[in-house]
Amino acid sequence: MKYGLGIDAGGTYTDAVILRDSDKSIIDSSKALTSYPDPLEGIKNAIDGLDQTYLDEVNVVSVSTTLSTNSILEGTGFPVALILVGKYDIIKELPTKHYIQVAGGHNHNGIETESLDIESIEHFAMKVKDKVSTFAVSSFFSVRNHDHELEAKKLIDKLTGLPVVCGHELSQDLGAFERAVTAFLNAQLISVTETFMNTVESEIKARGIDAKVFMLKCDGSVTNIRGALDKPIESIFSGPAASLVGASFLTKIDTCAVIDVGGTSTDISVMSNGVPDMSDSGAVVGGWKTRVKAIRMVTSAMGGDSHVWVKGNKSNIGPRRVMPICRAATIYPGFLEQLRSNPIPLKSLLGMNYQPTKFYLRTEYEAIDINDNEIEILEAINKEPTSIKDISSKIKKNPSSQLLDDLIQKRLIHSIGFTLTDALHVLGEYTEMNVEAANVGAHMLGYLMNMDEHEFAIHIKDKFTKNMASEIVSFFLERAPKEVIRQIFDVSSPIKFKVEIPIVLIGGPVIAFVEELQNILDAEIILPKYADVGNAAGALAAKGIRRTEILIRPVSMGAPEFDFLVFSEEGKSSFYEYDEALHYAIDLGKSIVLNYMEFAGLDPDHVKIDVKKHETIAQGWRKPMETKVLVMGISTRDYAD
Secondary structure, eight states: OOEEEEEEEOOOEEEEEEEETTTTEEEEEEEEEOOOOHHHHHHHHHHTTSGGGGGGGGGEEEEEEEEEHHHHHHHHHEEEEEEEESOOOOOOSOOOOOOOEEOOOOOOSSSSSOOOOOHHHHHHHHHHTTTTEEEEEEEETTTTHHHHHHHHHHHHHHHOOOOOOEGGGOOOOOOEEEEHHHHHHHHHHHHHHHHHHHHHHHHHHHOOOEEEEEOOOTTBBBEEHHHHHHHHGTTTTHHHHHHHHHHHHHTOSSSEEEEEOOOOOOEEEEETTEEEOOOOOOOETTTTEOOOOOOOOOEESOTTTTTEETTEEEEEEEEEEEEEEHHHHHHHHHHHHHHOOOOOOOOOOBBTTTTTEEEEOOSSSOSSOOOOHHHHHHHHHOOOOOOOOHHHHHTOOOOOOOOOOOHHHTTTTEEEEEHHHHHHTTTTTTOOOOOOHHHHHHHHHHTTTTOOHHHHHHHHHHHHHHHHHHHHHHHHHHSHHHHHHHHHTSSOSSSSEESOEEEEESSSGGGHHHHHHHHHHOEEEEEETTTHHHHHHHHHHHHHHEEEEEEESSOTTTTTTOOOOEEEEEEEEEESSSSHHHHHHHHHHHHHHHHHHTTTBGGGGGEEEEEEEEOOOOTTSSOOOOEEEEEEEEEEEEEOO
8 A cells, every 4th residue: 555645834833644645634733833944843743643554655745835925025135136138227226235237138039238247246146145145147038048047157167166047947928027036036946845845855754754755836836846946936836735725635626716724825726627727927926927827816924823913003913923922931941930020111112123022143144244233133142032122131221122023034033923823822722832821911911902812812713713714805805905895894884795606725724714714705715624724734645737828929020931840848949940949839838847747756758748720810910920839737646666
């Protein structure tokens, strides 16, 4: 008998399931607290919680994670230098202070418009190499010609030895700025993904499990470790994709909406006829539009461990994840008394980083690009919970909220604070950790809003429920303003929004919201068995999917009968006859799909390939002015030897 092991490392919990191959049924499951920032302990504990007798027969391990998504949502990725080649229109502030725009780039036919400014790139690389962990390079129209990106990559690698990510390696879609952001985020996530995948692989080997290791991607498909490390940006919605596949698998429902409540975020997505709804454009995460093909979803920085804080008699949820105070009190013996004696800050100081329930912890990460003011605060923070009062006492002044924020973004410190998890402890709906600490925290924050601890906990749960409901309505009413939809749920009214497909709840705390959601939405709310480990089940239930798009265009619009260019992720090719170009494009697409399946550890002999052709023919033309060849392969998850 053979089995599969599914693992999902979320912001709060790491889940594991054992799936029997013969009938695809879950025979055991386990949950453990995610260890932060190193996920190893959480993974070990989750596997330890399973029946160990099955592990010797495991031949496939598949994992999903929200760690990449959370890094972007929280702004805690590693520092990256970005090089823009060509005449970019920078439409918003870039996500890094380490960037340069240099001459170079190509036109829509892949012809060089300006020579690459090698000297500027060399000077910039040497200037920032000790301040960043990776480089990202994006050149204008690199999807038509990769040469300038590859030239810059070779130079930076020679000068710095640091990893370099190119825009064309991640997307063949037009949109220079979005492609640059995609390259930047991919570079930012390399270290996060490498640490995670190496941790999983080493733990599997240490246990003597002889199995192939796969990772779920954001389009609901799987890849092997090499694929995950080559393109970590494709794991940004790995967790939500797993919840979507898992929800359909657990309920046996092919068409449904899914609400996945994790530790850091709440994600909404839809399965239609057994296939994930895909985004028409690139995935959007943390406010950044990318060129990554992903499931269509809405993600908000609102989860079980999202920071609950009060300012101006108003409660706020998120966007940052913190360690719940009920958990901190179980880890640190003296924390409860620290919490009790912590003073309430002046109203003028109250904010996300100044709360009576907020404490700080130092991490093990090495400081990169840190200034003297940040060093002063960092040295005042211990590896045990440290309050604002303690920091102020050591540095002889109140620490800047902005500097605390900067240290959090650089992963040098992380926080303890009140959360939804604490509110559920107060209400007695989830009591696995320290209930007394949760009550103390609710009392402190409730005082700021003229509520007792129970009233405050009810208020936070009610707010969270309405946020979830408004998120799913907004998902289907894309053109309606989100803030207007959210306001509707605060109005007492006999009117309900009707959702005509089932809504499946996935995630650890969702059992606490079934009744509340049913009260404010006209919908079938389903809580499946194993909902609390749905992501781990989805990681195993997913299939191998590979999509590629190839573009054919005439060299000249003035003479469109002959000379055609074929643009693909492999580069640019030229053909005299259109039919020759079309046959090449189809064969190339099939080859890319099959090579990927073999690379990903999936058996190419068990791949179904679908080819679609979209032609645009102008009036009076005999040949198309543009042809898009879409090739998609789906594996049945039979693994190659």
